[in-house]
Amino acid sequence: MEALISLNELDEPQRLNAARLIITSLPKYYQIFGIDSELMVSTVSKIIGAKGTEIERGIVLTSNHKVVGILTNLNGKFLKRSWLIGIQMISKLLPDNEAKLFKNHVKKYDANIGRIPQDSVYISRIAVIKECRSIGIGEKLIQACIKQEEKYNKDINCLSLHVDINNKRAVKFYLKNGFSIYSSNESYYTMLFSY
Numbered sequence: 001m002e003a004l005i006s007l008n009e010l011d012e013p014q015r016l017n018a019a020r021l022i023i024t025s026l027p028k029y030y031q032i033f034g035i036d037s038e039l040m041v042s043t044v045s046k047i048i049g050a051k052g053t054e055i056e057r058g059i060v061l062t063s064n065h066k067v068v069g070i071l072t073n074l075n076g077k078f079l080k081r082s083w084l085i086g087i088q089m090i091s092k093l094l095p096d097n098e099a100k101l102f103k104n105h106v107k108k109y110d111a112n113i114g115r116i117p118q119d120s121v122y123i124s125r126i127a128v129i130k131e132c133r134s135i136g137i138g139e140k141l142i143q144a145c146i147k148q149e150e151k152y153n154k155d156i157n158c159l160s161l162h163v164d165i166n167n168k169r170a171v172k173f174y175l176k177n178g179f180s181i182y183s184s185n186e187s188y189y190t191m192l193f194s195y
Contacts, residue, residue: 003062015048024037055072069128073123076116090102123142123145174193
C-alpha cells in the first residue's frame with residue numbers, strides 16, 4: 001500500500017531510511033572525500049525536517065511503511081541560507097575530521113552550481129530506491145510537490161532544480177516530465193518547470 005507523507009510525519013525508522021536514500025543517491029559527495037556513508041546517514045537523519053535547512057520540507061512515498069522515494073524542496077529565495085544552515089548543523093554533528101572534509105567539499109559544489117530564479121520552489125533532491133525506479137514514483141513525487149506548493153505558496157508557480165550534466169538518465173527524466181533547461185555551466189543544468 002502506497003502513501004505520500006510529509007517529512008515531518010516520518011517515524012524514526014522511516015527517517016533513517018529516508019536519510020539512507022538521500023545519502024546513497026549522492027554517493028560521490030561523501031564517499032570520494034572519505035566520509036563514511038553510515039555516519040552521514042545517521043547525521044542527516046537527525047536534521048530531516050529541521051527548520052531552515054534544505055531538507056526542512058518534502059514528501060516521501062512509502063510502500064508498506066518502507067520509504068521508496070523522497071523529494072525535498074524549499075522556497076528558492078532561501079536556497080543559499082538553507083544550505084548554510086544545513087552545513088552548520090551537519091558539521092556540528094560530525095567528528096572534526098569529517099566535518100572539515102564535508103565543509104571543503106560543499107564549498108567546491110556551491111561554486112559549480114548555477115543560480116535559480118528566487119520566485120521558484122527549489123527541488124533539492126529526488127531519489128528513488130533502485131528496485132522501484134522507472135515505475136512512476138518520481139512523477140508522483142513531483143505532482144505531490146506541485147499540489148503542496150499550490151496550497152502553501154500560491155504566489156509561486158515554478159519548480160527549479162540543478163542536475164549534473166553527466167547524469168543523462170536524470171536529465172532525460174526531467175525533460176520527459178516537463179522541465180526545460182534554464183541555464184548551464186560546465187557541471188550542472190539549472191532546470192525549470194512552470195505549473
